[in-house]
Amino acid sequence: MWRQARDQLAAAGNASPVLDAKLLAQHALGLGALELAMRENEMVSADGAETLxxxxxxxxxGESVARIIGERExxxxxxxxxxxxxxxxxxxELLVxxxxxxxxxxxxxLDLGTGSGCIPIAVLANRHDANATAVDLSSRALVAARENAERNRVNERLNLREGSWFEPLPKNGRFAVIASNPPYIASSVVDTLASEVKDFDPRLALxxxxxxxAPxxxxxxxxxxxxxxxxxxxxEIGYDQGVTVSQLLVDGGFVEVAIHQDLNGLDRVVSATI
Ligand SMILES: C[S@@+](CC[C@H](N)C(=O)[O-])C[C@H]1O[C@@H](n2cnc3c(N)ncnc32)[C@H](O)[C@@H]1O
Structure with a gap:
């Protein structure tokens, strides 16, 4: 069922042909991982083969498997x-x-630039006492965030707002924690990124x-x-932005400014207290 797909992907230099082929086959044929394994020697219908x-x-x-199947963990x-x-x-996940x-x-x-809603939804799923507000400029991103909040059963504690950064918030809104993974790539660099990123992730997010x-x-x-x-x-920051972003926060009146590394040892988050 999936071996031909694996061979095509491997021949094109794909780094994980077996996993990618299995995930794409599951999606094309509407099967779970176990079903695919149990039925892998059966003939595939013409429709299923064409979809795959x-x-x-x-x-x-260069489109990622997650984007093709419209979902990721x-x-x-x-x-x-x-x-x-x-x-x-x-x-x-470090920011979460x-x-x-x-x-x-x-x-x-408060999560600024929420996209799929992954940050506040992951936080609320693990902190049943907490609430969150999440903002994005993209109404389409908020459609996905709403669906994700419902699916992960945190929608009653997540308030989604459309607009630019702080604009859609009430003037007296006060939060215990503000998180953001804003777009942080210089405009001239966006076009030089790997195809998987620049051709498929939305420019507004990069x-x-x-x-x-600027954000x-x-x-x-x-x-x-x-x-x-x-x-x-x-x-969240790019690996080379720690010092500059820390200085911006000091200039903004923050104290206890600190840079944190991700599992790869790269600078990934700047934290600060007001
Ligand atoms: C790097 S993505 C992060 C998405 C998500 N938080 C994540 O970590 O996967 C940045 C997000 O900021 C949003 N964004 C860009 N400009 C914005 C603005 N002016 N106001 C609010 N959100 C904005 C984009 O639509 C995108 O969803």
């Missing part, structure tokens, strides 16, 4: 993706862990302006006004 061929062709253009939970959502990255640990009892989290720092400047300047006393700001 089309999915393999898409994978060969993040922090152990399933997330639907659409054309407006960034594919959640495992590196972002820090938000889970940093939220006080019954604390309220492009951080001329030097990649950090805005968040550093405004976040203090939306945090409770001793509130925490958690920002």
């Amino acid at each position: 061929t089309r999915l393999v062709e898409r994978r060969l253009t 993040f922090y152990g939970l399933p997330f639907r993706l659409n054309e407006a959502t960034l594919e959640p990255r495992s590196e972002t 862990e820090m938000a889970i640990a940093g939220l006080p009892e019954r604390g309220h989290l 492009d951080g302006g001329p030097d990649g720092l 950090y400047r805005l968040i550093a300047a405004k976040a203090g006004a939306y945090l409770l006393p001793r509130g925490r700001l958690l920002l």
Whole structure:
């Protein structure tokens, strides 16, 4: 069933042909992993074979398996993706862990640039006492975030708002923790990224302006006004942005500014307190 797909992918230099072929076959044929394993020597219907061929062709253009099947796992939970959502990255799980640990009892989290909703949904799924508000400029991304919140049964504690950064929030809104994984790639660099990223992740989710720092400047300047006393700001960063983003936060009046590394030893999150 899936071996021909594996051979095509392997011949094209795909790094994980067996896994990719099995996942695409499951999706094309509507089978679970166990069913695929039990029925792998059966003949595939003409329709199923044609669907699988089309999915393999898409994978060969560089589109990720998650984008093709419209779903991926993040922090152990399933997330639907659409054309407006960034594919959640495992590196972002560090930000989630820090938000889970940093939220006080019954604390309220704000997530700026929520995309699929992966950050607040993963936090709420692990902190049943907490609430969250999440903002995105893209109404289509919020459609996916809403669906993901329902699917992971946290929708009653997640308030989704459409607009730019702090704009859609009430002026008196105050949060215990503000988290964000904003777009942080310099505009000129976006087009040089791997095809899997630049051709399939939405530009709005990647492009951080001329030097990649525009969202950090805005968040550093405004976040203090939306945090409770001793509130925490958690920002995901590119591996080489730690020092610059830390300085922006110091300039914005934050204290206890610290840089945290991900499992690969790369700078990944800057935290600060107001
Ligand atoms: C790097 S993605 C992160 C998505 C998600 N939080 C994650 O970690 O996978 C940045 C997100 O910021 C959103 N965004 C871009 N500009 C924005 C703005 N001015 N206001 C609010 N959200 C914005 C994008 O639509 C995108 O969903």
